[in-house]
Each structure stands twice: as structure tokens, then as C-alpha cells.
Amino acid sequence: MDRPEHVEAQLVGGPSDAPATATIGRHDEIDRIKIIHLGGYEHFEREAGTDTTAPVYRWTMRTKIAE
Template identity: 40%
Template sequence: MSDFEVLLVGGPSAIPGEERVQLAPSLTEKVKYRFGAHYEHFVHEGEFTAVGEKRLPVYRWTMRTAIAE
């Protein structure tokens, strides 16, 4: 089974645009993106969008958690 390219939408505006496309193992699992001393959490709710020639699932930001030390 291969990973899916997904588009991260929302969350901190400082996340670079080139890092907004990430890989996810499934469309039902949330994506945790490490950003500074936190994880930004994104989920897919069925939306898709065109990015260049590709149609990608949209993962929207839901919350931030601190990285445990």
C-alpha cells in the first residue's frame, strides 16, 4: 500500500507553502505535522482540490499539541 499526497490547509501561516503537501498512509488517519515545539493536527473530511495537475485530499487544521519531552 502506498501513501497519499495530501494538502494541509489552515494552522500557522508560517508553515512554508512547499511543506503544505505531505504524505499520509490513509485518508482516515490524521496528519501530525511537527512545527517548532508543537505538532499541528490536520484531518480529512472528504474535500479534494486541484494542485497543479493533481487532485489532492484537503486536510484541515484542527488543533495544536506540545511535543512531550
């Protein structure tokens, strides 16, 4: 069976109006992702032990976009 190129990741925490999911590339080693949101980036880190087909990422911080 072929593995999908992308998976839907669950995003936990962060601002209430931030997305709850993100489509990410199918890389088993992605530990951190950042999502552009309202003039900045929301940073998420993968929770240990989460399945590679349905990974869970927890919010860690927000940074502003450099101008």
C-alpha cells in the same frame, strides 16, 4: 493499474509557516494526521468527501511535544 503507496495531502489552515502539503501513507481511512512543527504538533482532520488520491486536511489545533 497499481495504486501508489503514498499520496500527497493538501494541508489547509494552521500557522502561515507550516507546510502546505504532506506525504501520507495510502490508507483510505486516515481521518486525522499530525505534523511536527516548531516544537509541537499541528493537527489536521480530513475534510469529508475529499478524493482518496488527493485528500484535503483542515487544521484543527496545535499541541506541544511532551518532555
